[in-house]
Amino acid sequence: MRGAVIHAPGDIRFETLDDPKILHPTDAVIRTAVTCVCGSDLWPYRGAEPVGGPHPMGHEYVGFVEEVGSAVTSLTPGQFVVGSFATSDNTCANCRNGFQSNCLHREFMSTCQAEYVRIPHAQGTLVATEEVPEREMWPALLAVSDVMGTGWWAADAAEVGPGSTAVVVGDGAVGLCAVIAAKEKGAERIIVMSRHESRQRLARAFGATDIVAERGEEGIERIKELTGGIGAGSVLECVGTAEAMRQALHSARPGGSVGFVGVPHDVAVDGQELFFSHVGLRGGPAPVRRYLPDLIDRVLTRRIDPGRVFDLTLPLEQVAEGYRAMDERRAVKALLTP
Amino acid sequence: MRGAVIHAPGDIRFETLDDPKILHPTDAVIRTAVTCVCGSDLWPYRGAEPVGGPHPMGHEYVGFVEEVGSAVTSLTPGQFVVGSFATSDNTCANCRNGFQSNCLHREFMSTCQAEYVRIPHAQGTLVATEEVPEREMWPALLAVSDVMGTGWWAADAAEVGPGSTAVVVGDGAVGLCAVIAAKEKGAERIIVMSRHESRQRLARAFGATDIVAERGEEGIERIKELTGGIGAGSVLECVGTAEAMRQALHSARPGGSVGFVGVPHDVAVDGQELFFSHVGLRGGPAPVRRYLPDLIDRVLTRRIDPGRVFDLTLPLEQVAEGYRAMDERRAVKALLTP
Numbered sequence: 001m002r003g004a005v006i007h008a009p010g011d012i013r014f015e016t017l018d019d020p021k022i023l024h025p026t027d028a029v030i031r032t033a034v035t036c037v038c039g040s041d042l043w044p045y046r047g048a049e050p051v052g053g054p055h056p057m058g059h060e061y062v063g064f065v066e067e068v069g070s071a072v073t074s075l076t077p078g079q080f081v082v083g084s085f086a087t088s089d090n091t092c093a094n095c096r097n098g099f100q101s102n103c104l105h106r107e108f109m110s111t112c113q114a115e116y117v118r119i120p121h122a123q124g125t126l127v128a129t130e131e132v133p134e135r136e137m138w139p140a141l142l143a144v145s146d147v148m149g150t151g152w153w154a155a156d157a158a159e160v161g162p163g164s165t166a167v168v169v170g171d172g173a174v175g176l177c178a179v180i181a182a183k184e185k186g187a188e189r190i191i192v193m194s195r196h197e198s199r200q201r202l203a204r205a206f207g208a209t210d211i212v213a214e215r216g217e218e219g220i221e222r223i224k225e226l227t228g229g230i231g232a233g234s235v236l237e238c239v240g241t242a243e244a245m246r247q248a249l250h251s252a253r254p255g256g257s258v259g260f261v262g263v264p265h266d267v268a269v270d271g272q273e274l275f276f277s278h279v280g281l282r283g284g285p286a287p288v289r290r291y292l293p294d295l296i297d298r299v300l301t302r303r304i305d306p307g308r309v310f311d312l313t314l315p316l317e318q319v320a321e322g323y324r325a326m327d328e329r330r331a332v333k334a335l336l337t338p
Numbered sequence: 339m340r341g342a343v344i345h346a347p348g349d350i351r352f353e354t355l356d357d358p359k360i361l362h363p364t365d366a367v368i369r370t371a372v373t374c375v376c377g378s379d380l381w382p383y384r385g386a387e388p389v390g391g392p393h394p395m396g397h398e399y400v401g402f403v404e405e406v407g408s409a410v411t412s413l414t415p416g417q418f419v420v421g422s423f424a425t426s427d428n429t430c431a432n433c434r435n436g437f438q439s440n441c442l443h444r445e446f447m448s449t450c451q452a453e454y455v456r457i458p459h460a461q462g463t464l465v466a467t468e469e470v471p472e473r474e475m476w477p478a479l480l481a482v483s484d485v486m487g488t489g490w491w492a493a494d495a496a497e498v499g500p501g502s503t504a505v506v507v508g509d510g511a512v513g514l515c516a517v518i519a520a521k522e523k524g525a526e527r528i529i530v531m532s533r534h535e536s537r538q539r540l541a542r543a544f545g546a547t548d549i550v551a552e553r554g555e556e557g558i559e560r561i562k563e564l565t566g567g568i569g570a571g572s573v574l575e576c577v578g579t580a581e582a583m584r585q586a587l588h589s590a591r592p593g594g595s596v597g598f599v600g601v602p603h604d605v606a607v608d609g610q611e612l613f614f615s616h617v618g619l620r621g622g623p624a625p626v627r628r629y630l631p632d633l634i635d636r637v638l639t640r641r642i643d644p645g646r647v648f649d650l651t652l653p654l655e656q657v658a659e660g661y662r663a664m665d666e667r668r669a670v671k672a673l674l675t676p
Contacts, residue, residue, distance in 0.1 A: 093568050094592045102592035102616050104568075157618070230431050230442075245609060254432045254440035254622075264609030271583060271605025275598065278440050280495070280620035283613045284592075 003114025004319040007054045009047035012320040017056065020111070020118035025071035026089075028122030030063035030081060034138045035112050036310065037322045037334045038085075038146060039172045040263055045323050048265060058113030059085035060146040062138060065128070066116065072123045080133060081126040082296055083119060084288035085109050085146045090124030100124075100289035108285075113319050115338045127292040133300060139307030139335055140299040143177065147333070148295055148306040149288030150261050151177030151238070155185050157259025157282040158234035162186030167223055167251045168208070170238035171199040173309040173333040174261060176206060178236040180304050183207030187234070191226055193219060193247065199332065202308060215247070223251040231256060237283070242267050254278035261286060310335040341452025342657040345392045347385035350658040355394065358449070358456035363409035364427075366460030368401035368419060372476045373450050374648065375660045375672045376423075376484060377510045378601055383661050386603060395657075396451030397423035398484040400476060403466070404454065410461045417466040420634055421457060422626035423447050423484045428462030438462075438627035446623075451657050453676045465630040471638060477645030477673055478637040481515065485671070486633055486644035487626030488599050489515030489576070493523050495597025495620040496572035500524030505561055505589045506546070508576035509537040511647040511671040512599060514544060516574040518642050521545030525572070529564055531557060531585065537670065540646060553585070561589040569594060575621070580605050592616040599624060648673040 003017045020029050035058055043049040065079045075081065088095050088103035095103050107120050119125055133141060140148075151174050160166050164187040168178045171194035182190045183206060191210040192203040200211045212222045224231060231253035237244055240262025248258045249269070260283030274281065298304045312331035314322050315338075322334030341355045358367050373396055381387040403417045413419065425445045426438035433441050445458050457463055471479060478486075489512050498504050502525040506516045509532035520528045521544060529548040530541040538549045550560045562569060569591035575582055578600025586596045587607070598621030612619065636642045650669035652660050653676075660672030 093566055097571075097591065097593050099593040099616050228431055233435075242609075253435065255435050255437040257620075260609075260613065264613050267609025269607040269609060269612070271580075271598075271602030271607060274607070274619070275602050275621045276623070278437050278620075278622040280618060281612070282595075282616075282618035284616040285614070 001115040002317065003111065004057045005054050006044060006051055006057050008051055009045060012045065012057065012323050014317045014319055017114065020116050022067060022069045023118065024120065025069040026121050026123065027069045028065055028072055028075060028119045028126065029067045030061070030117050030119060031066045032061055032063045032112070032115055032117060032338050033080065034142050035061050035316065035336050036142060037319070037326055037336070039174065041323065042327055043265070045327060056111040056114065058111060059109040060142060061112040061117055062142045062145060063117065068122060074123050075126060075128060079128040081128045082141050082145050082292055083126045084149065084292065086285055086288070087119065087121045087125040088289050089121045090289060095124065098290045099287050101285040101287045113316065113336060115316070125289065127296060129296060129300070137299060139310050140305050141296065142335070143306035143309060144292065144295045144299060145288065147173040147309060148177040148180065149291050150174045150286040152181040152291050152295065153286035154178045154236035154238055154259040154261040155181035157257070157261070158236050159257040160185045160187050160234045163188050164234050165189040165227055165232045166191070166234040166236060167232040168192045168236045168238060169244050169248045169251070170262065171196060171203060172238065175238035176202055176309050176332070177306050178238050179203050179206040179208050180306055182236065184298070184304065191223065191232065219247055220250040227253065230254065233257070238262055240264050245269070249274070249277060249279055252279040257282070259283060309333045313337065339453040340655065341449065342395045343392050344382060344389055344395050346389055347383060350383065350395065350661050352655045352657055355452065358454050360405060360407045361456065362458065363407040364459050364461065365407045366403055366410055366413060366457045366464065367405045368399070368455050368457060369404045370399055370401045370450070370453055370455060370676050371418065372400060372480050373654065373674045374398050374480060375657070375664055375674070377512065379661065380665055381603070383665060394449040394452065396449060397447040398480060399450040399455055400479045400483060401455065406460060412461050413464060413466060418470045419464040419466045420479050420483050420630055421464045422487065422630065424623055424626070425457065425459045425463040426627050427459045428627060433462065436628045437625050439623040439625045451654065451674060453654070463627065465634060467634060467638070475637060477648050478643050479634065480673070481644035481647060482630065482633045482637060483626065485511040485647060486515040486518065487629050488512045488624040490519040490629050490633065491624035492516045492574035492576055492597040492599040493519035495595070495599070496574050497595040498523045498525050498572045501526050502572050503527040503565055503570045504529070504572040504574060505570040506530045506574045506576060507582050507586045507589070508600065509534060509541060510576065513576035514540055514647050514670070515644050516576050517541050517544040517546050518644055520574065522636070522642065529561065529570065557585055558588040565591065568592065571595070576600055578602050583607070587612070587615060587617055590617040595620070597621060647671045651675065
């Protein structure tokens with residue numbers, strides 16, 4: 001089969017690879033329906049994370065069950081499945097607590113920009129739809145496997161509820177999905193920090209009520225002006241930089257909550273500053289598996305359409321162009337079709 | 339009148355001071371019933387915070403209303419009152435959100451180890467009891483004005499609820515009160531980290547089910563052993579050092595919560611470590627005013643007795659000995675009677 005391999009920063013190649021096989025009785029192999037490039041794939045692509053030798057890429061996927069291991073009894077070949085970027089047995093103590101992305105047997109997926117993918121702990125990781133969904137639904141279901149689940153988690157961690165005022169820091173695919181999540185959870189006011197007109201438009205279409213284009217001190221001032229001088233009850237940090245975290249912490253009101261879902265790079269939080277702010281902070285890799293049944297249902301009933309974050313569709317073999325387009329911010333998120 | 343003044347680290351004097359007066363229409367002056375020395379008073383006493391010239395000390399108090407300003411309509415001279423170490427108008431946006439210790443007009447009290455005290459924003463800050471409580475209740479009500487309110491906030495911030503497993507880091511007065519709070523909130527298992535036998539006894543009397551005497555890596559291992567290998571759902575950090583914060587973060591399970599209520603000194607939290615832990619973090623100066631009516635009721639109905647944290651009683655004029663005894667850990671907390 002063929003799939004994407006990173007060789008060095010900026011160097012993505014579409015190569016012939018070994019066909020994935022069942023290695024453990026708990027594995028499944030799926031045939032990829034659609035896959036995509038994630039904002040977090042850009043960290044190594046941009047050299048912000050070490051590459052350390054050629055390796056396959058991709059952790060977002062929906063597909064068709066091709067083959068299952070002997071311990072996988074709930075899935076059958078031909079089923080359409082949605083998974084998470086983090087595998088989970090869905091039975092360990094952390095899974096039972098709803099933190100499947102901290103499963104005691106977790107593996108982070110990293111071979112999904114390919115025609116076939118081996119899924120460890122398939123029974124706990126994958127959720128099959130009742131029927132094969134129409135093709136037009138696939139992008140939204142693909143979004144659920146990561147960015148929509150991550151946006152939902154941001155809203156959860158930031159304690160968004162009915163009547164909330166929510167600030168979303170970041171207008172990438174996760175930030176945009178976080179707007180959907182805040183809206184679905186009943187936020188009355190959703191303020192999105194964005195400087196890009198096309199992303200602002202999509203944010204508004206998803207439910208944003210206000211856009212703040214300023215950054216830094218000016219951005220913080222603007223948020224304060226919009227929130228009665230004290231800041232927002234919920235802030236969803238969807239970037240992962242020190243600047244974004246600072247923006248988030250200073251945009252929350254005393255007693256407010258920051259949910260941070262962008263993998264932090266060079267972020268340190270000063271204990272005394274956090275203390276006197278009274279702001280709560282919770283983040284991490286999204287427990288997507290917890291949300292899958294609900295989010296799949298919201299997509300299939302056409303209540304939400306996170307598939308709109310894909311503004312570029314390419315054949316899988318042009319995966320390198322997908323990276324380039326996202327790196328140069330020509331695209332929010334690139335969908336790849338095998 | 340007379341009161342305590344710090345001149346330099348280790349140098350507390352009991353001196354004649356100006357009688358406090360009504361400076362603003364929203365002020366009250368109270369005659370101190372009992373006051374005490376706080377663990378946080380030891381930071382400047384030990385030179386861990388700059389002293390910067392002689393200044394009065396003390397922020398915990400219960401007393402009798404002596405005089406009120408013209409804008410104070412809900413209090414009358416002679417009433418017995420309990421306040422908070424942080425003043426609050428109890429009407430601003432932060433107060434209405436329940437974060438009175440972040441009142442837009444907050445002042446931190448700092449003149450309470452004295453015979454009389456001026457209380458700014460008296461109407462929002464003070465809660466009067468219906469009758470003057472029996473003298474034996476005064477220590478418990480005094481505890482409510484800070485350490486018991488702070489222990490309650492630790493349990494709140496750590497999301498302790500019915501059936502919780504809670505770890506309390508720190509066996510000072512706040513840590514011991516945090517045990518009371520965890521018990522009252524329905525925690526089934528309360529693990530206290532303590533190496534001092536007398537404090538362990540009091541912790542058990544307050545509801546602790548397990549004691550862990552180990553610290554550092556060993557302490558973390560011991561907590562994991564006691565919590566099914568994954569850590570506790572709620573951790574109450576009642577110290578404020580980097581070591582205690584580390585202990586707390588590593589004692590919480592994925593998805594668990596750390597409430598941190600000791601003022602952090604040289605504490606920095608690594609963003610990526612917090613991210614991958616899935617642990618939520620919230621702290622700050624306790625919003626004692628929010629809890630006062632409830633905690634006063636729990637004391638007066640003899641449901642709780644946080645007054646037991648006072649294991650040394652001295653005449654106010656011997657305040658310096660109170661500091662010494664706490665500094666040398668001969669006392670958990672020194673009660674001072676004018």
